[in-house]
Amino acid sequence: MTKNMDLSGKKATILGMSKVGLEAAHLLRELGAEVFFSEIKNEKLCNPAAEEFKKYKFKYETGGHSEYAITDIDIIIKSPGVPSEISIIKQAISNGIPVLGEMEFAFRYCKKPIIAVTGTNGKSSTVSLINSIMLFAGKASVIAGHHMGWPLSKIVKDDIAGDYIIAEMGVTDLTDIDKFHPKIAVITNIVSDHLVRFNNLENYLKTKMRIFQNLDSKDCSILNSDDEILKNIKIGNDLDLRVFSTGFVTQNGICISERGEIIEINGNDTNIVLKKSEIPKTEFLENVLAAIAVCRALNISCLDIKNGLRQYKGLSHRVELVNKKGSCFIYNDAKATNPQATSKSFKKVLEEKNGNKQIILIMGGREKLLDYQMVIDELKENIKKIFIYSSPVAERMEEIFVNIGVKAEIVEGFDNCVYAAINFCVPGDTIMLSPGTSVDETQYRDAYYLGTAFKEIIIKKEKAGSLC
Numbered sequence: 001m002t003k004n005m006d007l008s009g010k011k012a013t014i015l016g017m018s019k020v021g022l023e024a025a026h027l028l029r030e031l032g033a034e035v036f037f038s039e040i041k042n043e044k045l046c047n048p049a050a051e052e053f054k055k056y057k058f059k060y061e062t063g064g065h066s067e068y069a070i071t072d073i074d075i076i077i078k079s080p081g082v083p084s085e086i087s088i089i090k091q092a093i094s095n096g097i098p099v100l101g102e103m104e105f106a107f108r109y110c111k112k113p114i115i116a117v118t119g120t121n122g123k124s125s126t127v128s129l130i131n132s133i134m135l136f137a138g139k140a141s142v143i144a145g146h147h148m149g150w151p152l153s154k155i156v157k158d159d160i161a162g163d164y165i166i167a168e169m170g171v172t173d174l175t176d177i178d179k180f181h182p183k184i185a186v187i188t189n190i191v192s193d194h195l196v197r198f199n200n201l202e203n204y205l206k207t208k209m210r211i212f213q214n215l216d217s218k219d220c221s222i223l224n225s226d227d228e229i230l231k232n233i234k235i236g237n238d239l240d241l242r243v244f245s246t247g248f249v250t251q252n253g254i255c256i257s258e259r260g261e262i263i264e265i266n267g268n269d270t271n272i273v274l275k276k277s278e279i280p281k282t283e284f285l286e287n288v289l290a291a292i293a294v295c296r297a298l299n300i301s302c303l304d305i306k307n308g309l310r311q312y313k314g315l316s317h318r319v320e321l322v323n324k325k326g327s328c329f330i331y332n333d334a335k336a337t338n339p340q341a342t343s344k345s346f347k348k349v350l351e352e353k354n355g356n357k358q359i360i361l362i363m364g365g366r367e368k369l370l371d372y373q374m375v376i377d378e379l380k381e382n383i384k385k386i387f388i389y390s391s392p393v394a395e396r397m398e399e400i401f402v403n404i405g406v407k408a409e410i411v412e413g414f415d416n417c418v419y420a421a422i423n424f425c426v427p428g429d430t431i432m433l434s435p436g437t438s439v440d441e442t443q444y445r446d447a448y449y450l451g452t453a454f455k456e457i458i459i460k461k462e463k464a465g466s467l468c
Contacts, residue, residue, distance in 0.1 A: 010033045013069045015038055015076060021079040022058075023154040023157070036060065038065045040064055042062050065088040070097060075098050075100065078099065079102065084175055112164060115182060118173075120340070121188065121341045128148070133300060147448055164183075187222075189230070219239070220297045221235055240297075244289035256276060283314065319349065328425055334433055337438045343379060363437075364414075372436060383406055386406060386409075415453075418458075
């Protein structure tokens with residue numbers, strides 16, 4: 001299959017009735033294809049999405065993938081999260097039908113250079129930081145992703161203005177790439193995640209590394225050299241490899257000098273970018289360094305980087321202080337989707353020295369077989385109690401936490417769980433929603449919906465005058 005496939009008069013099936021799938025359908029229709037949707041969930045669980053599909057007169061089936069979905073079909077597009085291992089995809093491939101993820105499909109028709117960012121943690125923040133700096137520097141950019149910005153299919157179809165596309169790429173996007181070729185590719189870090197799907201860290205890492213597979217000597221690859229896994233990675237001698245580090249390194253890239261300056265190393269040249277004290281206190285240092293590495297690769301000036309960071313407002317749902325009532329502090333960290341992310345946020349909140357350093361955690365969500373014991377054991381001195389909302393991972397979480405001496409309680413329903421945490425809180429305490437796993441999609445669509453629901457509860461309790 002060439003980069004551009006003539007889809008005029010062709011038939012396409014999209015697996016999964018998601019907003020991303022809907023945008024892919026609009027692009028397919030624009031390209032002249034006839035579109036059919038196939039969704040494994042029943043129609044009731046698909047609402048309100050199903051109403052959108054009816055509005056645009058797309059044909060669809062729900063409640064399972066039928067033989068019809070791959071009969072006389074020329075191409076299949078997967079919505080994010082649809083596993084490659086399901087039988088209908090295996091059958092389609094054996095029948096010679098091309099199967100593409102949405103990001104890969106839209107890239108085939110994309111005319112703008114892409115900056116692609118992946119990693120276990122820090123993707124959204126890094127993308128947001130890059131965007132802030134680029135906009136200040138006069139380089140128009142647009143964000144592509146499933147949660148931030150727009151699906152790439154929409155950007156391509158509507159030709160949304162921007163000199164560059166900054167793409168946040170999850171591991172599900174990278175599973176399906178073939179010809180996807182960014183100009184700059186970044187991996188922020190790697191920790192164990194999505195083990196239910198990938199079985200082990202090695203498979204997960206191999207998938208993440210696919211972001212580099214089509215790069216050549218004219219492109220730029222950026223890695224976190226502090227990361228225990230990434231610092232040993234070899235990606236090819238002919239590539240322009242740059243690193244970022246919170247310490248001092250001798251490789252090309254961005255690091256910190258002994259005097260606390262953010263510096264750029266380029267061969268034998270060293271350039272001071274800004275002082276460490278000029279980095280936004282709301283943001284994790286490594287995310288800022290990754291963003292600076294990208295922007296210097298684009299030849300954005302140090303002054304524009306400094307001013308772009310100064311105007312950065314932070315990212316919603318990541319260590320977001322949503323309410324301060326007296327001496328009670330409440331943080332929304334809904335995007336902490338693994339225990340390592342929860343740990344980083346927890347330590348950042350402690351550094352802010354708000355309250356009495358006793359933190360009430362709200363956790364729960366999808367079962368991804370992640371290791372919680374070591375992380376929570378390290379933090380338990382400052383954990384007052386963990387409230388776990390009823391979800392697939394809840395019972396295992398509770399057992400682990402109780403066994404290491406941490407107070408933990410499962411509460412039926414997310415709203416009730418938040419109320420229980422508020423009722424348990426006394427002045428001086430901190431409450432933090434930091435799930436430690438991804439959302440279970442039968443309960444919430446994604447972390448953004450969970451975080452928004454959390455903030456709405458806090459606002460409601462504040463208006464009622466019933467916060468701690």
